[in-house]
Amino acid sequence: xxxxxxxxxxxxxxxxxxxxxxxxxxxxxxxxxxxxxxxxxxxxxxxxxxxxxxxxxxxxxxxxxxxxxxxxxxxxxxxxxxxxxxxxxxxxxxxxxxxxxxxxxxxxxxxxxxxxxxxxxxxxxxxxxxxxxxxxxxxxxxxxxxxxxxxxxxxxxxxxxxxxxxxxxxxxxxxxxxxxxxxxxxxxxxxxxxxxxxxxxxxxxxxxxxxxxxxxxxxxxxxxxxxxxxxxxxxxxxxxxxxxxxxxxxxxxxxxxxxxxxxxxxxxxxxxxxxxxxxxxxxxxxxxxxxxxxxxxxxxxxxx
Amino acid sequence: xxxxxxxxxxxxxxxxxxxxxxxxxxxxxxxxxxxxxxxxxxxxxxxxxxxxxxxxxxxxxxxxxxxxxxxxxxxxxxxxxxxxxxxxxxxxxxxxxxxxxxxxxxxxxxxxxxxxxxxxxxxxxxxxxxxxxxxxxxxxxxxxxxxxxxxxxxxxxxxxxxxxxxxxxxxxxxxxxxxxxxxxxxxxxxxxxxxxxxxxxxxxxxxxxxxxxxxxxxxxxxxxxxxxxxxxxxxxxxxxxxxxxxxxxxxxxxxxxxxxxxxxxxxxxxxxxxxxxxxxxxxxxxxxxxxxxxxxxxxxxxxxxxxxxxxxxxxxxxxx
Numbered sequence: 001x002x003x004x005x006x007x008x009x010x011x012x013x014x015x016x017x018x019x020x021x022x023x024x025x026x027x028x029x030x031x032x033x034x035x036x037x038x039x040x041x042x043x044x045x046x047x048x049x050x051x052x053x054x055x056x057x058x059x060x061x062x063x064x065x066x067x068x069x070x071x072x073x074x075x076x077x078x079x080x081x082x083x084x085x086x087x088x089x090x091x092x093x094x095x096x097x098x099x100x101x102x103x104x105x106x107x108x109x110x111x112x113x114x115x116x117x118x119x120x121x122x123x124x125x126x127x128x129x130x131x132x133x134x135x136x137x138x139x140x141x142x143x144x145x146x147x148x149x150x151x152x153x154x155x156x157x158x159x160x161x162x163x164x165x166x167x168x169x170x171x172x173x174x175x176x177x178x179x180x181x182x183x184x185x186x187x188x189x190x191x192x193x194x195x196x197x198x199x200x201x202x203x204x205x206x207x208x209x210x211x212x213x214x215x216x217x218x219x220x221x222x223x224x225x226x227x228x229x230x231x232x233x234x235x236x237x238x239x240x241x242x243x244x245x246x247x248x249x250x251x252x253x254x255x256x257x258x259x260x261x262x263x264x265x266x267x268x269x270x271x272x273x274x275x276x277x278x279x280x281x282x283x284x285x286x287x288x289x290x291x292x293x294x295x296x297x298x299x300x301x302x303x304x
Numbered sequence: 305x306x307x308x309x310x311x312x313x314x315x316x317x318x319x320x321x322x323x324x325x326x327x328x329x330x331x332x333x334x335x336x337x338x339x340x341x342x343x344x345x346x347x348x349x350x351x352x353x354x355x356x357x358x359x360x361x362x363x364x365x366x367x368x369x370x371x372x373x374x375x376x377x378x379x380x381x382x383x384x385x386x387x388x389x390x391x392x393x394x395x396x397x398x399x400x401x402x403x404x405x406x407x408x409x410x411x412x413x414x415x416x417x418x419x420x421x422x423x424x425x426x427x428x429x430x431x432x433x434x435x436x437x438x439x440x441x442x443x444x445x446x447x448x449x450x451x452x453x454x455x456x457x458x459x460x461x462x463x464x465x466x467x468x469x470x471x472x473x474x475x476x477x478x479x480x481x482x483x484x485x486x487x488x489x490x491x492x493x494x495x496x497x498x499x500x501x502x503x504x505x506x507x508x509x510x511x512x513x514x515x516x517x518x519x520x521x522x523x524x525x526x527x528x529x530x531x532x533x534x535x536x537x538x539x540x541x542x543x544x545x546x547x548x549x550x551x552x553x554x555x556x557x558x559x560x561x562x563x564x565x566x567x568x569x570x571x572x573x574x575x576x577x578x579x580x581x582x583x584x585x586x587x588x589x590x591x592x593x594x595x596x597x598x599x600x601x602x603x604x605x606x607x608x609x610x611x612x613x614x615x616x617x618x619x620x621x622x623x624x
Contacts, residue, residue: 048472128577130556139348144363144364146351188614243559248581282464282465289465
C-alpha cells in the first residue's frame, strides 16, 4: 500500500509541478462537491429527458429520443404557460428597473438619513421567500387583508374584492410581491454604476448649459447602461424560474391563471409523476436561462 | 487622475445649486421620495408585525385595525413557550370555524425547525469557507491550465433552475441514504451557495497585488501558508459577506427543503411556516407571528452587516 502511495506520489510529482499540484489540491473539494450535487444532476436530468419515464409505471422505461421534447413543444398548455411566464417576467423586470432607477437616484444624493434608508431597503431582500409569500397572501386576503381595508377606507372600492380569485389580476399581483423583494438588489447594483460616473462629465455639461433633464438623459442614462443590462438579465433569469410565490399564493390558480412554466414543470413532475416530459421542459427552461447566463457571466467575468 | 478630479469637484459643490430656492425644492423632493420609499419597503412588514400581535377576535375586524388595540403575546407564547391548549376534536368544535381561530398543535414544531434551519445554515457557512476559500485563492493567484474553464464551470452550475434539478437532486440524496436528514440540505445548499462564494472571493483575491503572493512565496511559505497567513487576514470583509450570503440563502431556501424533508427531524423553518399558510383553520394572527419569527433573524443580520452585504453584492458586478 505504501509502495503504491510513494509510486503515485512520484508519478504525480513528475507529471505536475508544485503550482499545478497545489491548484489541483485546492480545487479538489469544491469540484468534487459540485460534481456530485451539481454536474451529475444536470447531466442526469438531460439523460432522463430522453426516456419516457413515468413513476406511475416504473418498470417500463423506453428510450424515446426527442419524443418528450416534441410532445412538450406541441402541447398547447406548455405554450400558454410560457406566455404567462413571459408576461410575469416582462411586468416584473420593467417594474424592477423603473423602481430601482428611482431608488438609486434618491440614494445617490447626499442627505440626512440616507444611510438609514439604504439599510432599510435591505429588509425585503433579506426576508425568506416563504415569509414574502405569506406576507402578500395576507395583504391580498379577501376577508381581512390590508389591501381591501386600505382601498375601502380610501373609498376606492365599495366592497371587499377577492384579489387573488380574479384571473386577470393574479399575475400582476404576484409580480408585485416578486418586485418588492427583488428591487433592493437591483437598486444597489444600479447605484454602484451611478457612483462610478465621473463628476467631471456633469460639470462639463453644466458649463455647456445643459439643464437637469438634459444631463439625466445624455449622461446618467447612457452611463447606466452596463448596470441596467446586468440587472435586466439577472432579474429575467430570476423571474422566469420563479416558483415559490406561485406555490405559496395561488398554486397555479385560479383556474390556470398563474399556471406558469415553473409551475407546469412542478405539476408535470410531482403531480403527474411524468419525469421524462418534466425533465424535457426543465431543459428547455434551462437552455433559455443558460443563454441569458452566458451573457451575464461574460459581463461579470470580464475581469477574471 | 483622482487628484485632478477632486480638485475640480470640490469647488463645484458650492455652485451646484444656483439659489436657496432650488436647494429648498431639492430637499423637499428628497424628503417626499424618502417617505414614499420607506412606506413602500416597511409598510408590508409593519402590517405583518402589527397583525401578529392581534388577537383572533381583533384580526378579523373590518376594516382592519392598523395597530393592535389590545396587543397580545399569545401567538409568540404559543411558539416559544408552548402555552396553548392542545387542540382535540372536542375543543376544536367549540371554536367558531368561520373565524378559524386556533393555534395548531404543530406550533410546537416551529422551534425545532428553527434549530434545524440554524444548524443547516451554520454548517453550510463553515463548509463554504473550507471548500470555497482555497478554490478561490487557487483560481485567483495560481496560474494553471484550465483556470478560466474552472471559473466558468463553477458559475455555470448555478445557471440551471433549481426546479429543473429537483428530481436528480432527489435521486442523489436518496442514493446517499440522506432523505429526511439535515445532511441532505447541507450538501445541496453547499452546492447552491459555493459558486457565489468562489465568485466573490476570486474577484477579491484578484484585486490584491500579485507581489504579495510572490513575496510570501519567496520567503518560503507554501501555498497553503500563503493563503492562511497573507490572504485570509486581508480578505476579512469579503469573508464576512460570503458567510452572510451562505447563511441567508440556507435560512431562506424553500423548494429543495420542500422536496427532501418529511418530518421534523429535518424540516426547516420555511417548510413549517408554509405548512400553516395552506391550512384555513389556523388563526391568521398565529400564521403572521410565525412569519415574523422567520423574518427576524435574517433581517437583523442584514441590518447589522449592511456595509458588508452591499460591498459583497457589488463585488465585481460592476467595473469600478
